Amino acid sequence: MSGLLHAVAPAYLAAWADAFAVASAALIWVQIAHVTGGLWLLPFRRILEALASALPALTVLFVPIVLAHDVLFPWSHEVDPHHALARTPLALAIGGGAELVFLSLVAEGLRRLSLRQDASLAARAEALAGRLQKIAAALLPPVTLAVTLVSFDVLMGVDAPFRSTVYALYVFAGGSVAALAFAAVIRLVSGKAVNASSFFALGKMLLAMVIFWAYTGFSQLLLVWIADMPEEVPFYMARVAPPWNVVSGFLVVAGFAIPLALLLSWRFKRSPVRVAALGVLVLLVHRVDAIWLIEPPMRPYGVGTFLADVGATVVVGGALVAFVLLRARRHASVPTRDPDLTPALTWEDA
Secondary structure, rough: OOHHHHHHHHHHHHHHHHHHHHHHOOOOHHHHHHHHHOOOHHHHHHHHHHHHHHHHHHHOOOOHHOOOOHHHHHHHHOOOOOHHHEEEEEEHHHHHHHHHHHHHHHHHHHHHHHHHHHHHOHHHHHHHHHHHHHHHHHHHHHHHHHHHHHHHHHHHHHOOOOOOHHHHHHHHHHHHHHHHHHHHHHHOOOOOOOOOHHHHHHHHHHHHHHHHHHHHHHHHHHHHHHHHOOOOHHHHHHOOOOHHHHHHHHHHHHHHHHHHHHHHEEEEEEEEHHHHHHHHHHHHHHHHHHHHOOOOOOOOHHHHHOOOOOOEEEHHHHHHHHHHHHHOOOOOOOOOOOHHEEEEEEEOOO
């Protein structure tokens, strides 16, 4: 039983980390959509709201991580002041649980107001748009802080005593790329009419976030390289040693080089089908990135690890997709009464 737990727990945490990064980034993008009023983002906002609505389910799925505390955080039995939250199962449950509950409440509150807007008359819908903008702006700093704390205390905790101020930014950047890619895929599959300019704008933002994700990863590597601190170097040593070096190379090529080359093309970004097809690759890369981020310090990669990752993906991913689809099935795929919807569906971006 102990051997099975040591095989399954890291894969489960990696799948949970993948889902958390995407859902929390989607929540932040929903807030950005409300605050900025960007027309290009409006046709994708309801999809991002659905993604963010998975946070309550992720809070429940956090329980097995607490139960597997001793497997995931074996260092916690020693004195380590750098990861106070994960030191005991109780501290992890209270601290991590509180942060996830807060994020869930914000996501649920914004989603309910958005859905209420759909059922409102024009004047009331416009008033709700202004209210959503104010609430989203006020809650953006605490939401960002909560995402940062979960990234530091839960995800970075597996690599103790590794510390990096860029880590949470890397998690958000990767989650943003995947969330935007997911929005592109679902928008195309849903069959709802969205003009090419919206996909073009999303493609431009996807390009920016791919570059940002690569930049945060490289800057963290560069800082660790320059400092050459004994507690930081093992993070990369574990990931450049065989067979994890193959995974690292895959992330560089499939996660950065290929999307960069494709998204630099004007014609490519003007095609919804091509942008959505690239989105499928991006989602796969982000799943591998979560594995790369969580699992190397706990075990070498092998067939058993691969099967555990597939199983964790099916369990966690399947549960979340079912949860999101169940909640979204009775609602319109776009905010139908948003005052900016008509301009958003007709605007042109050269």
